[in-house]
């Protein structure tokens with residue numbers, strides 16, 4: 300596997316075959332990997348496939364993730380693609396150029412952007428003195444669209460960037476995937492360095508911190524480790540939920556935390572949940588995480604999604620008419636990363652077909668995505684599918700019977716109803732024979748938890764999910 304500097308888009312037809320191959324690969328990885336690993340490392344990847352299927356370029360958000368994906372998953376992906384396609388497929392990795400004004404392969408700017416990010420200097424201090432800070436200079440406050448979903452987090456981050464070490468220390472930002480937490484952290488670091496170039500700033504993903512602890516442990520270099528971390532002015536640490544169950548790391552992080560706070564250095568953290576929701580993290584750390592300011596980033600509301608699309612299209616050198624932006628924003632609701640993916644598809648489609656961006660074109664470019672979303676999954680359908688699968692009667696989904704052979708499929712159906720439909724817990728309870736919402740919640744938590752531990756159950760759920768999604 301090599302790193303790609305010249306990714307090339309295929310034409311729309313090639314893109315479809317390639318994309319479906321890529322999708323199958325993703326589906327398989329989703330089955331094989333623990334959910335958290337899949338969501339963190341694999342789900343955000345996007346791929347471009349050459350017309351003749353000889354090469355796949357996988358785009359990764361930053362240098363750290365690139366190294367990680369290469370080390371952990373690249374050969375697995377390559378052999379999976381080869382098996383699916385029946386011929387060797389060359390797999391390359393490249394960093395997604397953020398907000399660079401191009402996406403097409405032939406454009407020299409894209410190549411430059413990737414080459415710049417792939418160069419050994421990437422992550423170095425970009426003109427500032429001091430150790431490497433791993434900041435991505437392209438993630439700034441200026442290109443982070445503001446909306447009600449991120450207003451508080453943005454304001455707090457801005458405050459930290461202008462007056463570090465004062466209020467909101469630590470700043471703990473949490474929210475779902477692809478909502479801009481990482482972007483916001485980099486923005487803080489970049490702003491501080493712009494204002495005070497001598498500052499010692501470090502952006503680090505929690506897993507990298509874990510491997511630094513392991514290295515220091517193996518090489519007995521804890522003094523160096525401490526020098527490095529305890530001397531910072533600003534520590535930006537991403538995805539702290541990854542500290543779960545890592546006792547030694549938690550201890551070292553606790554030490555770094557105390558040392559930094561004592562000297563009025565600032566700490567900004569992100570996580571997929573609020574501090575008290577973190578599992579398997581020592582109580583003394585959790586309470587410290589919560590001791591400054593904890594803010595959420597919510598999924599962006601419609602108007603914000605529209606603004607993001609229009610802004611990002613502009614940065615890419617295209618104008619997206621407002622009506623098209625509304626159409627896309629109404630259909631792509633989950634997070635900003637998916638919004639960016641949709642925009643990329645539309646721009647590529649418009650360029651290859653040399654057509655203006657319109658609703659019709661967007662519909663065409665996003666047809667796979669839209670057809671998945673339009674396929675409504677009903678609770679009735681879930682009940683029927685699950686009953687068939689476990690060979691019980693559909694009526695048992697509503698009955699009061701409690702033997703495990705019935706109660707368990709019923710709990711599985713409740714879990715799937717929560718996962719795959721927009722229904723609330725009370726609504727689901729109602730559809731399962733008028734059960735209380737706490738019964739549904741119990742089922743959702745139980746099956747969700749067991750799924751992480753039990754491979755067989757996970758596989759059964761996957762089969763059911765695939766059947767239901769069609």
Ligand SMILES: Nc1ncnc2c1ncn2[C@@H]1O[C@H](COP(=O)(O)OP(=O)(O)OP(=O)(O)O)[C@@H](O)[C@H]1O
Pocket residue numbers: 339343360397438442443444445449474475476477478479480481482483607635636639
């Ligand atoms: N408000 C926004 N305005 C502009 N771009 C945004 C905004 N929010 C997110 N993005 C962009 O969306 C993409 C995903 O954001 P980011 O990587 O920061 O998400 P995250 O919350 O850290 O997700 P994860 O937990 O999956 O890492 C990035 O390319 C980021 O620049």
